[in-house]
Amino acid sequence: MNALYYEGQRSFQIKETEKSALGKGEVRLKMAYVGVCGTDVHIYHGNMDTRIKIPQVIGHEVSGVVEELGEDVTGWKIGDRVTVRPLYPGVESPIDNGFKHIGQNLKFIGIDTPGGMQEYWNVPSFTLHHLPDNLSLKLGAMIEPLAVACHDVRLGEVKSGEYAVVIGGGPIGLLIALVARQKGANVLISEVNKSRLAFIKSLGFECVNPIEADLVKSVADFTKGAMADVVFEVSGVQAGVSVMTDLPRVRGRIVMVAIHAEQKSVDLFRFFWREIKLIGARVYEPEDFEEAIELAASGNLPLEEMITQVSLLADAEEVFKTIDSNPAGMKYLLEI
């Protein structure tokens, strides 16, 4: 079978390998589609070489079909169409507070262990979620990022009729906006890339380019002076952090979605003054996957439109180059 190996230094190589032995409790999947995540791009850039075991197969936004069942696997049958929740909880720590999805000893499948960019992939059966018949395998590869958005919106406690602002209109920001809109929220997206802005606008969202317009004033206008009930910081940059505290009304919430590798300067006074909440949100819990699958299967989200390009596994290195040179792109899928 073919597998795509990350070889370090922005390079990938397809290798012909043997299927690995199927362990107890594991299921062998025949892979269908794998999406390229921002984290995969980080890996490609060499930023995670201390965590990755080069050469390693990566990829964790997947769809596939059950090909073979390992010992002790129940509840699944050959031919089942599935996606994978790529979290392998480790030994529980008291710090975890019972939350397995972000436990101290969690392994992220596809980063800390081999990923899905290969013809056949063995995963623990507890990571699987059924894809319903009316959901294509192509959109099945969108479930993982959509589950991130469902988690963020759930932790942000978005309610119908509320005003939501999303800072950063990349794939995750846009998915958050879509899920929040589905909950009945009025959503405004702040994004600096003009092509992305045009695309987001075509999906019916209120958009602001904060380089060209005053975002605070725009949010005041959009909310008729009430300001935002909830803000999602997805930009990951100081400018986003600087403006995020200016947007919520009294007791508003800010959901911290972005990964801020460096410390940022934050207006803590505003948290005090308006009794704002900052809510950290990371990955997903099983119910977020179930919600994402239901939403995707409903056909109400423009997920097809978000797929910028579908390429063959053999062209993966080219795809990563394209992503680097085209910041306006949304979702890139590999067909396995």
Add this chain to the structure above:
Amino acid sequence: MNALYYEGQRSFQIKETEKSALGKGEVRLKMAYVGVCGTDVHIYHGNMDTRIKIPQVIGHEVSGVVEELGEDVTGWKIGDRVTVRPLYPGVESPIDNGFKHIGQNLKFIGIDTPGGMQEYWNVPSFTLHHLPDNLSLKLGAMIEPLAVACHDVRLGEVKSGEYAVVIGGGPIGLLIALVARQKGANVLISEVNKSRLAFIKSLGFECVNPIEADLVKSVADFTKGAMADVVFEVSGVQAGVSVMTDLPRVRGRIVMVAIHAEQKSVDLFRFFWREIKLIGARVYEPEDFEEAIELAASGNLPLEEMITQVSLLADAEEVFKTIDSNPAGMKYLLEI
């Protein structure tokens, strides 16, 4: 009657004045005790001269007795022993989200309007809370800061059996610790002043001087490796902000009590990684005053021990000087 006027440039002056006319809905109080708040010290330092109308009577941590009722006042009678919730809600703004205690047009009585450091003081009757017979007028002047602590602990959702860490063991930090302990939390206080540490220790609290010991390790030991369920940042300094994100366990909360006039460097990654919440908390709502009065009347809190000194109104300027030169002091009261 005598009234103490802040005259700017660290000076106060006692003046003999007329009682002011009693307005509709107002009550005239014969003042008993007024506590000196950190905000009053800020005013004394000249830091709030743009907000204060010099010369102005200040003071908002008070107890007194109803002396006279204005027109349309119901529910109160002459001789009632009371404290004042010094918030005057202004015209409601959509930003307020229905929260009158921190509305955009709120006036803080004793800062934005004349305060209680005078023999007779007129306040709107809606600001009054009854002091029960078993609560002294002296402790009545402690209700306002205790209500701040009740509000912080309530917004921090402190539950019995939880581990709480208070960063900063001044009057408000200590009151928060006392209220949290009353809720059944196990409380550790971080404080750098040695005299304060000794006093806090005498009240039975676990204490850490973060200059001499590793606070993160101390919290790990104290919580048997679980880390904190809730952290109160009351220090107002970068060192407190830098360590606050290291202390909570997964889904732990940080309550932002301190006033950070300048932006601070914050580890936003940790909010994401452990799904931590930051919760801004400011002043109080009526229920916090009711809880504070009940707690104080229960006799279970060492409020008497927290009173460093009781002085006469005429000695107020001396008291402010003493506060500046004695960072170990806790609560200073003026007897009117």
